[in-house]
Amino acid sequence: MTPLKIGIAGLGTVGAGTARLLADNAALIATRAGRPITLTAVSARDKSRDRGIALTGITWHDDALALAADPNVDVVVELIGGSDGPAKALVEAAIAAGRPVVTANKALLAIHGTALAAAAEAAGLPLGFEAAVAGGIPVIKLLREGLAANRVSRVAGILNGTCNYILTTMREEGRDFPEVLADAQALGYAEADPAFDIEGVDAAHKLTILAALAFGQNVDFSAVHIEGIRNISALDISFAEELGYRIKLLGIAQQTPSGVSMRVHPAMVPVSKLLAAVEGVFNAVLMEGDFSGPVFCQGRGAGAGPTASAVVADLIDIARGSKIPVWGAAQAALAPSRPVAISALTGAYYLRLMVTDQPGVLADVTAILRDHGISLESMLQHGRSPGEAVPIVLVTHDTIEAAISAAISRIATLDCVLETPALIRIEPK
């Protein structure tokens, strides 16, 4: 059979892993794809670097754009990364040249996914991005095809392994964020510049993609409310444990009567829930379909092997002639997103205050909560240190976020409140 000829742009961890997978499992892949899938060309910055893969007989292009024009390339695999610049230029050039594209680039898809899908659809080309979300978990396929018959009400996931590793380690070792981050960087679990991960941007890119598939809407990254994990303290993790929760950075997209709420933020997850038990670098996604019921999937969210597994799954689909629309439906059938502001969210909240231990503090705080119509489910205060700073934890009943925000602004102005209050949303039991 005629091989499907692959050109890979970007030979970092994932690019080298994809080349290795195509070589190691070549026979098995040919059987499943119906024909061989062969690496014929690559492009990367430094030709001399040893990547542990044999590049004999494979065309080297210094310029990634040349892959789109190489007559010996049937499918372009974009593993450069970044939402704009060379990655975007390459994907556009490949589609313009009539070549299917497979990419692991969540930023590109989350920001330019509508335009790129429209171009691919107009050209009658597949555009695969299984590797863009949750690595080794085939969650794109699960949501777009496996649950295609369902009206999805909610998708919630642990979508960033770096954050989950840091939060897990903070809990297990009782240590604070800055030192655990430094350790994670030393171990290679966090980037030298960790901002995209720990500020929630990477998770928000992935959530944008999942929300588009789940709700049949155009990608709308700008509508995602994003908070990272910088402000999570060992103290809050310890209080969470006492209250029966684990703190996780969740990405949540949820249908509400007024539109789709999309948000990435730390959340208190009841320990009895599947997402609470996802530890370390693992990713997981929980999808709620109206007929399927809940479907939960957990696996490795990053790394050479899992990401390569997803890239090559897309290549096999293309070799088999799969014709699934990029976003699960024709572009014309997708709706603009109807985002709901985070201020309209309803839920329970964890509020931790550092206060001076003196009479009347709780009366002042609870009076403000009462004035905003917020009632409390529980309160925690350990020990007594008259005149010293002590933490007080308040757990609210369900309330609207606008109310708790307004209440906190006032609470923060009280003389007895010594630090910016910590607010963490609580997932339903």
Place this chain on the structure above:
Amino acid sequence: MTPLKIGIAGLGTVGAGTARLLADNAALIATRAGRPITLTAVSARDKSRDRGIALTGITWHDDALALAADPNVDVVVELIGGSDGPAKALVEAAIAAGRPVVTANKALLAIHGTALAAAAEAAGLPLGFEAAVAGGIPVIKLLREGLAANRVSRVAGILNGTCNYILTTMREEGRDFPEVLADAQALGYAEADPAFDIEGVDAAHKLTILAALAFGQNVDFSAVHIEGIRNISALDISFAEELGYRIKLLGIAQQTPSGVSMRVHPAMVPVSKLLAAVEGVFNAVLMEGDFSGPVFCQGRGAGAGPTASAVVADLIDIARGSKIPVWGAAQAALAPSRPVAISALTGAYYLRLMVTDQPGVLADVTAILRDHGISLESMLQHGRSPGEAVPIVLVTHDTIEAAISAAISRIATLDCVLETPALIRIEPK
């Protein structure tokens, strides 16, 4: 767009659920499938029964075979059940008439899957069976497409919700099998004739299908070692808990140097493992790919909604023109199964004996184990009742199953051993 016209044979819980899903989510399904999917004909035994679905304008056939010949049916959905008889006749007739088939029938696929796939392949027709395994979890798609690039080393699953419900309830309520089964039957979680479920046959059908996909082999139901849960006692469940395990009915297909081991049996699962936490009627599957790493998926394994979700996912794939080979590769590329006998299995074992509490019992038992080269990791005996019957629990180090079987045969003949010894395989930590 021209609708895809569907004929459903069998209007039990799943058939009625599928009709309801096609009606309830018609607009969404049309968007995702690229054209409407319309129910045009049905067949069932009793036309007068109220199934809560509108059948106005839908052709009724008293004979299921007539669906295969109905010119107003594009795809035949077989929901009759049973490995032979009318279900098999209908699927064969539909393929012979050039009509794609979607079925939820695990028995049919596990036993006749090779011949049916060959017929479908020869006719160039899809044969969908997502609904045959694990209901609402799209595990067929996950394994066949999502993990297609991987060499799979092991698939392990909780594949029968009835058994898992019974085991969960026995543990939570400390009750024994017969009364929990009776309750499950009263609640509709177990069939009036529960044999297929509780004896492990249903799980073995599903495991046969997963093994064929995972290892690129022909279905080989007869090679699956099958044990059910009838002999699991509340006492063993309680000892399991003490030792840090939960007892689950697992289906396991595993690559070994000498072939693929396929087995369904109760197993002690370490409480730290994901499969140990799957409770009640839920199903779950853990797949190990060489590049993806472990992928775990949990969801509702049965019932009208989840099964209908899977049936309609297959219909959407067919409407989209998907051309995945039935078993993930061309029939000619599938290997015969190379089954490994259970006697060649290596692992740790839980052994519970009811013995007369008298001096020398343990010496006799451990001498036999020593003679068979079996060493012990731990031993449990609670309290003392000289002259009375007491349970002794022995946990072995890894050993070959042939050795433990031989040892037990000898142990069972000791005068001080009062009942057939209970043996439960232990999953690795």
